Amino acid sequence: MAIRTIRHDGDDVLRKKSKKVEEITPKIKELIEDMIDTMYEADGVGLAAPQVGVLRRIFVIDVGDGPVVCINPEILETKGSQTDDEGCLSLPGYYAPVCRPNYVKFKFFNEDMQECVMEGEDLFARAVLHEHDHLNGILFKDRVQKETTDKEKSE
Numbered sequence: 779m780a781i782r783t784i785r786h787d788g789d790d791v792l793r794k795k796s797k798k799v800e801e802i803t804p805k806i807k808e809l810i811e812d813m814i815d816t817m818y819e820a821d822g823v824g825l826a827a828p829q830v831g832v833l834r835r836i837f838v839i840d841v842g843d844g845p846v847v848c849i850n851p852e853i854l855e856t857k858g859s860q861t862d863d864e865g866c867l868s869l870p871g872y873y874a875p876v877c878r879p880n881y882v883k884f885k886f887f888n889e890d891m892q893e894c895v896m897e898g899e900d901l902f903a904r905a906v907l908h909e910h911d912h913l914n915g916i917l918f919k920d921r922v923q924k925e926t927t928d929k930e931k932s933e
Contacts, residue, residue: 779811781819782830787869787917791828796835796913799849802891806834810889813838814845822867824905826912829868837909841901851886851910860900864908864918874922882906 785791799806809832817825817838824839835850858880865873883897884906898906908918 779808779815782812782816784816784820784825784829784867785831787872787919789831789868791831791833792868792912792917793915794828794833795915796826796828796833798835799887802849802889806836807889809834810836810838810847814840814847817845817867820867823901824909825867826909828912828915835913837912839902839905839909841905846896847889848884848886848906848909849888849891851884851906851913853882853884853907853910854895855881855883855897856903856907857881858899860904862904864904866908866918868912869917869919872919874919876918876921877923878904878907878921884910 813825813830816830823841824837826837827834837848839846856879859877860880861875861877863873864876880903881899882903885893885895888894
């Protein structure tokens, strides 16, 4: 287990779409362990593989109930709405309000490649959707409402 370097905004890897994981190899297991360690070391609630320079569809989250490993996640349903400040380990020191669904239901494979379905609300939903965006090359700053951005520029 090792702490990996977190890529920051401006690194091309953060804007690329990640590839599906076809099987769990020793390299993938090591990546997952490293991602969990790196997330905790950086005091994050989530980390996606592209953030450590690996273009694979994997993210890990922990909103206080222990780590959840999500491989090849697919969003099945969202509803409701919440707006709150978001930050990102790849954009240190930058926080801005983002509107996201308040509920998410998604399927994924765990680290044993068993298919799982989870649902959650509030911070859990925000974390899942934030990390899922990373797998598609989307940063949370892309979702900041324009009015907020313009207001911040004038300050």
